[in-house]
Amino acid sequence: MQWLNDFWSTYSTLVFTVGVHSLLALSIWLTLSCGLLSLANAAFMGMGAYVSALLTLHLGWPFPAVLLAGAVAPAAVALIIGTPVLRLAGVYLAMATLAFGEVVRITLLNLEITGGPEGLNGIPLVTEGWHIALLLALTLYGLGRLRRSKVGRAFEAIKEDEVAARLMGIAVDRYKLLAFVLGACIAGVAGALNAHFTYFISPREYGFENAVDILTLTVLGGTSSLVGPLLGATVLTLLPEVLRFLHDFRSLVNGAVLVLVVLFLPKGIWEPRRIRAWLNRRKGGQA
């Protein structure tokens, strides 16, 4: 048992990070599953982090209430900006959501209450492993249910052909808004959980780079099922640690791995159709 204790004291933060990154990957998976390329999730994560941290620090709210607020605040903002922003499609939506992300970051940077560039310090470390595990499981369950319902089918239809989806009687705009708001909600929870185990948050963590990082988690893992985002989050969180022995070459190899995956597995690591085809080929070869 000793080794387990040692492992946990050294790596618990890393395991927590895998969990939080999985939530983030799922948040953008949801918007992508509705065909929306939104890069606002880092900003929504930041909102969840700041709102929850401020409530803990200044008002001493209990953790469950704080988490709820961290989910609701970005969802409310998403609801407000969603209607105008979601009229855009493709790269234009990406640009608009990116701009929104910058607005959020700069606001966090300049407000008094958010501590400006110094951020917030001394956030109590109340996040525990089972909090993350439970919320991740709940999210996975909810998204799994959604996928196999009329909502999931509507998302997929919208992603594939918006006009045809409309003419199947689907209220396309409402479903897009739903995906956007739910995505913001999940990202907000991830932010709130993250803030309460890192002790410190600053606007730097919720900028453009982070938005792209979140997108990378899911795109690398694969968007065709819920396994992809989890796999992407795990691989991309652990890879830099595994490559630590390379010292100065670490980022170089990290980047090379990403390029190789994108080149040779354009649909992500986890693509059931490709894996099934591969298995069939192997079976055929043996017979």
Add this chain to the structure above:
Amino acid sequence: MSAPLLSIRNLGKHFGGLHVLQDVSFDVPAGSIYGLIGPNGAGKTTVFNLITGLLQPSSGGIEFQGESLLGVAPHRITQRGIARTFQNIRIFKEMDLLENVMVGLHDQLRYSALQLFFNTPAHRAAEKKARERAFELLTWVGLERKADLMADNLSYGEQRKLEFARALATEPKLLLLDEPVAGMNPAEKSILMEEIRNIRNRGYGVFMIEHDMRFVMGLCERIAVLNFGRIIAEGTPDEVRNNPEVIEAYLGKEDSE
């Protein structure tokens, strides 16, 4: 005569200075097969886009079952009972056949978010019923054996059939078919002709755009002819066939002789 299912009155559409449709009027009666024909670029698909709400007319009106469709969102028009297929097939290629048809059942599935999340018996029953209905529709177009294949594995003719089943899933009172036999061989065409008659016999109204004259003349009870955005003839196949303006539009003027 009973009130028409669909009534088009003085419909006009222009894109900037380009007049695509001018003063188009005709009625599609209930329980019949109606055809709209005309040379390429006459504006036929635009008529469908106006009826389904994808475009708004510049002038004139469209009434369905006595109610105006102007300003009604496309998904609401579908919910009122108009479904369509597309000239360039638009099925959902990365879904299996059953899911494709189930998308068409979207509006008939009513369950709350909570029922969905907790997978209550009511939710399960609704989904099961939808799956059965979708399978029934697939059986009806002869694709039941491929129900769990991805739609992009289908041949061209099969994709059209799938689009059919999906459109019928929305429980339409009027089915709009945009060039249903494009790219089909004669055998497939005659099977489809039978199927469209079946659809009509089940009480649906059918309104089709088609290039294939033999197909239209053999199937439709009434036909409107569109040329350069205007209706130049309307009537039974025989009336239309012998109309000098129609002959001129299709074959050119005879004055050279």
